[in-house]
Amino acid sequence: MSEGRSRGVAWLVCGRRSKWLVLLLWLVAIFALAPLAQKLSSAQDNDATSWLPGSAESTQVLGLSEDFRPxxxxxxxxxxxxxxxxxxxxxxxxxxxxxxxxxxxxxxxxxxxxxxxxxxxxxxxxxxxxxxxxxxxxxxxxxxxxxxxxxxxxxxxxxxxxxxxxxxxxxxxxxxxxxxxxEGIDSTLLLAALGVVVVALLITYRSPTLLLVPVVSAVASLLSAQAIVYLLARYADLTVNGQSAGILTVLVFGAGTDYALLLVARYREELRRHEDRHDAMALALHRAGPAVIASGATVCAGMLVLLVAEMNSTSGLGPVCAIGVLIAVLAMLTLFPALLVIVGRWFFWPVTPHYGSAEPTVRGLWARTGNRISHRPRAVWSVTAVILAALSFGILALRAEGISNTDAFTEEQESIKGQEVSARYFPAGSGDPLVIVANADRAEQVGRAVAATPGVVPQSIGVPPGTAREHEGRVLFEATMTAPADSAAAKDTVERVRDAAHAVPDADAKVGGGTAALLDAETASTRDNAVVLPLVLVVVLAILGLLLRAVIGPLVLIATVVLSYAAALGISALAFRYLFDYAGEDTAFPLFVFVFLVALGIDYNIFLSSRVREEARKQGTRRGALTALAATGAVITSAGLVLAGTFAALGTLPLVGFAEIGFAVALGVLLDTFVVRSVLVTALFLDIGPRMWWPHRLADENGSSARTP
Missing domain, CATH: 3.30.70 (Alpha-Beta Plaits)
Known part of the structure; x- marks a missing residue:
């Protein structure tokens, strides 16, 4: 697209008159959607079925038990x-x-x-x-x-x-x-994320006024996303629970602010080259817009892959997060640039980018870093890759086998203390029995089989009060286990009881209850890990290929992100075991961290590689890589700090599962920002050179020359 045409398209957002129309449309949207956003908590479904796989035996028992009792x-x-x-x-x-x-x-x-x-x-x-x-x-x-x-x-x-x-x-x-x-998770995370964003933007921009624009845009994004998610949950059966609602807040603030940082950095460059701020924004949108769109598309596509997951909580998280990122991209490419143009240059005070002033990134920290890497790029990327690979061996300490209720909180809870006291005097599974549904004419045989199973208290077999004795030829009864309901021993007992009950001919017995639900969730999560992870890689790789119009480059970039993920997981596993003394990780932990790190971590590679591609057309790949690092280094570093900080805000909740996800994603984002993107990827571009673009014509460049598009 020519620059003249790009200005014409961008004029719809930042024109002298159209900018006011954009602002008006967003004000109308926020006025209409904000009340709906406040209702999101009322639409959350935190019942067991919103988390469990729909086809699991424990889920079926939940449905069948409603015929016998509320x-x-x-x-x-x-x-x-x-x-x-x-x-x-x-x-x-x-x-x-x-x-x-x-x-x-x-x-x-x-x-x-x-x-x-x-x-x-x-x-x-x-x-x-x-x-x-x-x-x-x-x-x-x-x-x-x-x-x-x-x-x-x-x-x-x-x-x-x-x-x-x-x-x-x-x-x-x-x-x-x-x-x-x-309760109040949305407001807690909102305040924590907002605090992180304000501090990070103040450090980045060194302007108390400019930080208001991305904050306002991020809040508008969040309110709009929450309202749309609420409407889909209420009228389209979208599953939303406390987990997905909390992550939505963090993701919209983190990703939205990242996109704002990228755009404002390019806008500042253009303000030094163009006297008219409308022209500067038009060019900034033309240059940075495709990277923002590609980044948002990558995150959305990665999240939507979660729809193939068996776990309802995992599959529901996908569209919720995809909607949030989509709205964030829309706001940062419309509302945010319109606001920047409306407020003018003075809003950058006290560091105002005047027309004709020098570009500070030319001689900045990242320009000097690139020059050092350029002396021995192969040695730099080799050593960096070896170190990351060594850190990934910490995965051997990972214990993603589920978190028991006893270990789920970072602070002592009355129910957990009571569970421990109860286990000292009564069968540990007393408060959470197995629930068995079977054909009435085989109930006696099933009952005997269950009572004879090791791990079951024989005299506990019975129909609980308030339960119908029989319904349509089926009966329901309960059994108490000797082991704590959320322990590994109890899960083993469930498997034995299921084997015994299923072995009774013509009984059509099904075994559910709290422990059975935990077991089914672990089984489904294991399956989801095996299916979703490779699908996410394929989708992200395809988007990178379309963006860069190359094969070698996307393969290299995706390999660096996977290596970063492995290192982050390894360090996190060691920290959880030896620093925080957590008992283990949730079964879905590796999947969630993978999706967020691959989908979000690739953002920084997209920001850098798209700029390298732009510069390679003018000055060759190797020189273009150094220019791109110098130009994007500061903004990507700031974006990484913001995103890491917003995910770290999950640690404000007294839940081990949230704290672990927040820590691992924040760590992975920091690795991507300071090591993978700045060192590893830059060194690979310098070493591999124009072959990164194969089979695109940029791969044919000779030396430092490049064809103009």
């Missing part, structure tokens, strides 16, 4: 005194049980309460009360209120009267604690 989640009240429960303790427990049986608000099914059950008839040291809570479309919000009522009734939270320990635990208690963490 979907419930048991709350467990545990009382304990190491020296033994006193007569006063037992009287107080009996009084609590009577009060609990009278509760009915927020889905509490007090009339179906069981207990108190003592750990032994003589000289008991602990007692349990089971209280089912109905789970419906109100989800976690209603569950949290129910558990709050139960905790208020029994006065839980640790040491009660005279040292009696009282906790509310079980699946209802644990999920209520999770709900409390996720």
């Amino acid at each position: 979907e419930t989640m048991p709350a467990v009240v545990i009382y304990a005194r190491e020296s033994g429960l006193t007569a006063a303790d037992r009287a107080a427990i009996a009084e609590d049980a009577a009060e609990l049986k009278g509760l009915s608000a927020h889905g509490i099914r007090g009339e179906e309460a069981r207990g108190p059950l003592y750990n032994r008839p003589d000289d008991p040291r602990a007692a349990l009360i089971y209280l089912p809570v109905t789970v419906d479309e109100e989800g976690w919000e209603r569950l949290s209120k129910a558990v709050d009522d139960i905790r208020e009734t029994v006065g839980s939270g640790g040491g009660g009267s005279g040292g009696l320990e009282v906790y509310v635990t079980g699946p209802a208690g644990t999920n209520a604690d999770f709900a409390e963490v996720f």
Whole structure:
């Protein structure tokens, strides 16, 4: 596209009159969408089915169990005194049980309460009360209120009267604690990400006024994205949960600010070359716009690959993030440049880019770095690659086998403490039983098979209160495991119970429950890792090929990002084990980190390589690589710091899974920014030279000369 034509296209965004139209359209959109964005939390589905694979046996049991009873989640009240429960303790427990049986608000099914059950008839040291809570479309919000009522009734939270320990635990208690963490997650992450962006932009621009433009544009992007996601969740069955909503906030702020940094850097260059700021922005959009679009397309395509995942939480994350990035690209290529042109040059104060002033990047840090690399590029990229490969061996310390509830929080929670106390006195799986559905005429045989399975408490087999005995020739019953419900031993028990139940002829038995759901999630995540990872690579490679119109270059660039991912994963695994003392990683952790690092990490290679390609037409690939590094070094470094900082904001949540993703992605982005892009990729361009563009005609350049397009 000629420069004259590019100005004509850009004039639709930054023309003397059209810039005001762009601003007006965005103001109307924000005014209409902002109220909808505030409703996103109400559209979140944090029930088990929003996370589990749809075809899993545990998911099927969830659906079948609704025929027998309302979907419930048991709350467990545990009382304990190491020296033994006193007569006063037992009287107080009996009084609590009577009060609990009278509760009915927020889905509490007090009339179906069981207990108190003592750990032994003589000289008991602990007692349990089971209280089912109905789970419906109100989800976690209603569950949290129910558990709050139960905790208020029994006065839980640790040491009660005279040292009696009282906790509310079980699946209802644990999920209520999770709900409390996720409550306000959007505002928490928004403030954290906003703080990171403001500080980074202030350091980058050294202008208290200029940073307002990208911040306003990023907020507009986020509100618009949240509103659209809300509408799709409400009317198009898009699955949105606390995880995807939280990552949406971080991703839109991080990626959107990255695109703003790239565009404003090019705009500053053009302001020094053009007196009219409208012309400068038109050329900046023409030069930087394709890289922003390619970057956004890469991220969107990588995210949409997640749709093939079996895990509902993973497949739902894909379109949510793709929508966020798409809106961020749109805002940064329309609203952001319109605002920059409207406010004028003075908004860059105190470092204003005047017409005719010298370009500071020509003699800057990255220009000097490129000159040093150019002396021995092969040695530089070889040593860098070896170091990154060595760091990747830390992957051997990775334990992506799932995180138990006990290890899921970075801060102590009442439900987790209660679970530990309960396991000291009762079968560890008491609060979260197995749920078995089978044909009624084979129920007795299935029950015997389950009771005989190692790891199951034989006398625990039974139909829970409030459950229909039979429905359309099917029966439902529960069984308690001896191991903690979220432990590896419990998952082994589930596999044994399934084998035993499935072996009963004509029983059509299905085994579900909380532990079965964890097992099915791990199985699905393993499958997703094997399928989604290579698909993401193929998609990203195809987009790079279209952008650069080459084969060698995209293969080299994708290899550098994969190497960076492996190094980041290796360092993270070592840090989690030996620095943070985390018990392990979620099964989906490698996949999430891979998608974000490959899709986002390739951004910086796109920014650099597209500039190299532009300069190679004028001065050859090797000289063009040095010019591109000098021109883009500062902005890409700033973008990397912003993106790393926004993902690190995930660590503000007291959840190990979020903290691990935030740490690994932030680390990987920093590796991409300071090592892969600035050192490794630049050295490869200098060493391989014009062959990077094969089979494009740029591969035929001779020496430092290049054909003009």
